[in-house]
Amino acid sequence: MGVWEDSGDMDSMWDRAVGCIKESAKEVLGVSRGWSGRYRGDWWWNEDVKKKVETKKTAYVKLVESRDEEEKRVSEAIRKMRRGRATGLDEILVDFWKFSSVAGLRWLTNLFNNIFKSVKMPEA
Template identity: 60%
Template sequence: MWNRAAGWIKESAGEVLGVSRDVKKKVETKKVVYAKWIESKAEEEKRVSRKEYKLSKKEAKLVVTAAKTAAFEILYKGLEEKDGEKMLFRLTKIRERKGRDLNKVKCIKGEDGRVLVEDALIKKRWQSYFS
């Protein structure tokens, strides 16, 4: 009895919340069908494989779109709640960190040990360092 009840709960939760594994399955299926299409040699086989690929691509797109929509709805509801402002600042901080260019030097120490942050001073320091 417990197993049946647990199964019903899992099934209804999967229908309501969606399952990320479903997205993974569809995308993986699309990749497999694409590989089959590329590897096929005969024209008839290629034509059939191409149709299968188009169908699986369409299904994967629909599932991904549905998952994204659900995720954004949850995000927007979270932003509208009481702690939404904190969440917004966290998202902004994360986005800013990801957008940083790690190849660019923003500050270095000068000859006297002070931190230089202006571009002109940084360039002069590098110039003196290498010469």
């Protein structure tokens, strides 16, 4: 997954993303030493850029909220499952998922999303 891998602390994730974005921008747009006369470095920041940044921020907030909602639904479904039942073909007890951490629930949510997108169940 490269730069968008969600491992490590927030600072390292952010640093990887910033580095990738800057390098990509440099490759695509080139390097400029622009000067508008007002403040050095802000010559490119105009109303169009401000609108696009706000649009991206709004889309990002919706993405984060939708992921949180999916994780809440998975967590709720696991909470409703009864303990001490027979295992399925994978031989994983419900108790494992009930006591897994947030990372475990996030992983399970990602697995369910991948199953839904690919329309294929993993082999048992």
